Amino acid sequence: MSSPNPTPPTDPAPHVVVIGGGISGLAAADRLLSAGARVTLLEATDRLGGKLRSGEIEGAPVDLGAESMLARRPEAVDLARSVGLAERLQPPATTSASVWSRGELHAMPKGHVMGVPGDASALAGLLSVEGVARIGREGDLRPAPVGDDVSVGEYVAERLGHEVVDRLVEPLLGGVYAGDAYRISMRAAVPQLYEALRTHDSLLDAVRAIQARAAEHPRTDAVFTGIDGGVGTLPGAVADAVRARGGDIRTEEPVLALTRTAAGWAVRTERETVAADGVIMANPAWSASALLAHESPGASAGLARIEYASMALVTMAFPRAALTALPGLPDGSGFLVPPVDGRTIKAATFSTRKWSWVAESAPELFVLRTSIGRYGEEDQLQHEDAELVGASLRDLGAAVGLAARPVATEVTRWIGGLPQYPVGHPARVARIREAVARLPGLRVCGAPYDGVGIPACIASARRAADEIMATPTLARGTDRGAGE
Template sequence: MSPQPHVAVIGGGVAGLAAARRLAAGCRVTVLESSPRFGGKLAPLSLEGVRLDAGAESFLARRPEAVDLVHELGFGVMVVHPTAEKPRVLIGGRPVRVPPSLLGVPTDLAALAVVLSDEGYARAADEPRREWGPLPDDIAIGAVVDDHFGAEVTDRVLEPMLGGVYAGRSRELSFAAVAPDLFERARAGGSLLHHARAAARSDQDGPVFAGLAGGVSRLVDALVQELRRHGATLRSGATVRSLRRRTGGGFELAVGAAGEGASGTAAAVEVDAVVLATPAHAFARLLSEAVPAAAEWADVPYASVAVVTLVVRDVRTEGSGLLVPPGVLPTIKAVTHSSAKWAWVAEAAQRRWGPGVSVVRASVGRVGEEALLQLPDEALLQRTYAEAQELPGWSRSHLVTGHVSRWGGGLPQYLVGHRQRVARLRATLAAEPGIAICGAALDGVGIAACVASANRAAEKIESELAGWPEGTE
């Protein structure tokens, strides 16, 4: 019997683990993760015995990739959906209902009245009556909303929404990348309001988001366990320093311990194919020899953020969370009222801390604001709580406990032209057998998008290794 092909997956976040899982059915797989743990931005947090999510807490329920993975891993009975509570946005010092929108692009003009000035509302209400020509191949989504609805809508609706998803700035983010379906509808021209309504109507089948009782980080535990059952090798604290093609076929990786410099001891790992599931700057560096065209990815900007989990007593929260437009608060861009949003969180909190306690996640940091995070954990925790006490309903609250989860360089920024850049790289890699890429740098930062890119990368490698070893050199 011929030995199985050996595939290295570089990066042990959810995309890398999902790609490894699929490949492990027919290949010998080694997962190499530079950090001490697997899972990337899916991470557990234990606060006095209560398990919560330190990073991502939900996935899109209207895309099949994450939903299918959850059920395949046996977690179908643990799927939960948010409560009926809806988010608010902080306008004029008070929380108001977020107007209906498609990722911040309005779908209901009348609902905008509560968040806009009279002048701003008159400007936005005129949008359906004006003539709108076609869009270019790509453009910043904030620039289009500015043009169609006015700057107030961008600042008070779009910016808070995209700030929560990308920690970015809407006047720099690619319309084609962050809202591809809406962009395709709008590029021929016409009212953006009407296009957003039509897109929203076509995507109304069931709840938008889902989570797992006990936290979505449980997916990581299950993926790691399944990979080990399949005989995969999982190495954390393993930094891949270089990747080069071997003359006789396949690749040689130089793998060293995390934290060692480039001159440290590195072991050679020989594989037949490789999947890169790393941030953009990392795969640009690793592909510098084998795929020089990947060098343009070295300059993709990333935002650093922190999730500050606060367990508070006697806070009066409204809705499932509060979005904060840029400039309204010094550092907080959003708070999620986790115990109002997720019934399982409320139940776990009450069991541990008793009635009257809320679990709140405060999100701090946007692209270019890294200096705001340069504090020790305890100081950042106390500053965030002090800032939250200025919010409506917080003045009489008491902090029970808390935790700071840092995501340095955690969120890629999809600038104008991003989709074209992705297409160029994939076209180049199509002619490079044995190399595939996946992860948040490409098609979306959510769990579903990452799993979709993992499936696509695994399919490429599976196709190229078909007929092994006859199909190889």
């Protein structure tokens, strides 16, 4: 296949093209500029931010995608501070939550690692008497090594019984990955538990060891944080900072082809072919797979096997009095729903309670949102908006007695929104990266690889940027540019 002959750049600083304008691509662009590169970011759609998206409902600012960031990893908080959002970082107003199981609301148990307890009594009330007793019999089982990887659900069910998986592990993992706990990789999704099990024969002992280490170094800082106005405002702030330092950000410019040239890479769009010394692919796995089909069939095949789950968020605003007067409304920020109960919603978040800026901006309203859709349940998302709203209201009525009608609704669909991490995912990612690394000046980053959370995506982007800038040809360009 012959490649076009793009006009070579005259600026001696290395030119890196970033494909994808989600938070990973934006974070990569930010890092590249700090390292002295010239940057062009190409986003296929008409908006930046990927799964981070801010909006309004009846004048209240809300997130229509991810709504919080893990604060105990530094990457997201550091990036927010660096782009001028330090004063807007705010932890949730409440961190307590519930589980709606077997038609009753239960306070979220304490003392567990992603739903796996260190003590059976921690799940008393949420599980049946027999379910609690089953956990206590784990010491009678033979050791079960985790090997190279193992399914979270399968392993925990084997050691502690299916009830603890179905009633707590599944809804907690589903809230993060919209996936199936019986397929999800422990090594990828709960790495601290996987590592503890490599040195402990008992699952309960492994959890207790994690808890003991945490108790030795207690922390009082918030686990999660948000941003006043929504974390969906972070991409715009990063984009502004990138543009202010000379970065070129283009929306509605999908990449059609990626070809190696004698000087680096040719990145073809509908409008032009862009010459680049390096390329960072921060686009979804299926898109990266298509672009790499010619240059790296091995990486392309691995990327094509990464599956995604779809989901929808139903945001609703009610008269505040209609919710605060409900005797069945639990304390805290909302509740999770075990899929085994057959409900439509998998969670409900009481945004007015959870985020102070929502409450303050709309004092007469109570804003909440439900989430719908798990891996393999894409059919649900084919329903009309009104049907998703109606299903949410029915479940809310059954859970908390809500009978009021919302004064406003907003349905946001995330089709193919969350990459899945099945057993073997870390090994697959390693093979993809190994294949990509054989192509000089090319790296991948984002949610398909090292974690779907915002800090993990930013860390992935920074790794890709640092590796690109360490490529000998690019490093020489940086040195040359700095000396002139």
